[in-house]
Amino acid sequence: MLNCQDATRLMSQSQERGLSLVERMSLKAHQMMCSGCRHFERQMGTIRMVTRAYVQGKNEQEKK
Amino acid sequence: MLYRPASERATKNEVNRREAMAAKDNPQQSTGNMGYLLADEEFLEETRRQLLHFASLQLGDIHLAEDAVQEAMIGALKSASSFSGRAALKTWIFAILKNKIADTLRQKQRTVNASSLLREEDEDEDFSELFDRQGFWQPEERPASWGNPESSLHQGQFWLVFEACLEGLPPRQARVFMMREFLELDADEICAAVGLTTSNLHVLLHRSRLRLRTCLENKWYLQGG
Numbered sequence: 001m002l003n004c005q006d007a008t009r010l011m012s013q014s015q016e017r018g019l020s021l022v023e024r025m026s027l028k029a030h031q032m033m034c035s036g037c038r039h040f041e042r043q044m045g046t047i048r049m050v051t052r053a054y055v056q057g058k059n060e061q062e063k064k
Numbered sequence: 065m066l067y068r069p070a071s072e073r074a075t076k077n078e079v080n081r082r083e084a085m086a087a088k089d090n091p092q093q094s095t096g097n098m099g100y101l102l103a104d105e106e107f108l109e110e111t112r113r114q115l116l117h118f119a120s121l122q123l124g125d126i127h128l129a130e131d132a133v134q135e136a137m138i139g140a141l142k143s144a145s146s147f148s149g150r151a152a153l154k155t156w157i158f159a160i161l162k163n164k165i166a167d168t169l170r171q172k173q174r175t176v177n178a179s180s181l182l183r184e185e186d187e188d189e190d191f192s193e194l195f196d197r198q199g200f201w202q203p204e205e206r207p208a209s210w211g212n213p214e215s216s217l218h219q220g221q222f223w224l225v226f227e228a229c230l231e232g233l234p235p236r237q238a239r240v241f242m243m244r245e246f247l248e249l250d251a252d253e254i255c256a257a258v259g260l261t262t263s264n265l266h267v268l269l270h271r272s273r274l275r276l277r278t279c280l281e282n283k284w285y286l287q288g289g
Binding site: 003004006008013015016017034036040042048049051052053055056 | 208223244265276
């Protein structure tokens with residue numbers, strides 16, 4: 001049974017590598033019971049999206 | 065005079081064609097309304113400063129960084145006419161710089177001694193602030209919903225918070241995070257460039273994301289952002 005620290009580690013790694021079936025299943029099982037880790041997963045996507053927007057100069061457009 | 069010898073018409077066409085070619089070869093002539101950006105020293109200096117910070121963090125060498133930024137800016141300003149404003153121009157400069165840094169990192173083994181990176185203090189940063197002894201979220205650290213995060217992108221203030229949170233990352237975490245998310249290098253490329261093992265890299269990226277997430281949540285999303 002994963003704890004939150006392990007779950008966030010897997011969610012972070014999933015941004016660099018594909019997770020194995022076992023990893024994905026234990027992550028799902030953990031997330032079913034843990035709202036914090038469900039939010040964490042969505043936030044990883046948000047951070048990537050925000051970073052891409054930043055690189056594309058979105059912040060400059062808003063400063064004008 | 066309605067009649068012109070064919071030879072003269074040809075000559076006129078030739079002249080027009082040459083003028084068109086000259087304009088193409090000389091971008092200054094067609095800079096048009098972008099001229100103000102090139103004359104805006106404050107904008108150029110501010111851009112240069114930001115890029116230099118970024119590049120020196122990535123390359124670990126101020127001289128390499130200065131060269132890369134200079135090349136990127138000169139490259140971009142040559143084609144300044146094709147941009148419709150500061151944001152577009154800055155994006156373009158940044159795109160050139162990213163490629164330049166990525167190439168430099170791919171080509172050469174790091175001039176920065178990889179072992180010097182490993183000696184940094186944040187190596188044994190502990191997680192007890194975030195997680196309890198069983199590794200579950202501390203109650204006040206449990207990630208909350210961020211609502212509709214896309215709407216932040218349109219708020220100038222959000223970007224100041226984002227930049228502050230990035231700058232709050234320990235240098236080593238900031239460096240690999242930016243290599244991964246800004247330069248979009250893959251894990252193997254980053255490991256080769258900075259002399260890390262894959263598991264070192266995973267640890268650093270995990271920490272940087274935990275830290276960045278906490279910072280954004282506390283400084284923005286929980287502030288009613």
